[in-house]
Amino acid sequence: MPKSITLAARVDADLDAELSRLAAAKKRTKSWLINEALRSYVATERQFIDAVKAGKKALKEGRVIDHRTVVAAFNRLTAPRA
Numbered sequence: 001m002p003k004s005i006t007l008a009a010r011v012d013a014d015l016d017a018e019l020s021r022l023a024a025a026k027k028r029t030k031s032w033l034i035n036e037a038l039r040s041y042v043a044t045e046r047q048f049i050d051a052v053k054a055g056k057k058a059l060k061e062g063r064v065i066d067h068r069t070v071v072a073a074f075n076r077l078t079a080p081r082a
Contacts, residue, residue: 011019023030058064 019030023033
């Protein structure tokens, strides 16, 4: 298990109360919930940054699809089936 550290953050009282209720309902500590929330946030942000980088690289290399083609494909995929 990785070494843990202590972080300090200010949150409003309403958020703290909600966090306390959620912790009680899940039978977990607030620290556990915050750790899981931060882990999820960091992973999501990392994926977003990686996707933007990949998109910029694709654009630079000319690997793009024009808007009209994307809209047509979307409409085909979402059209009601007969």
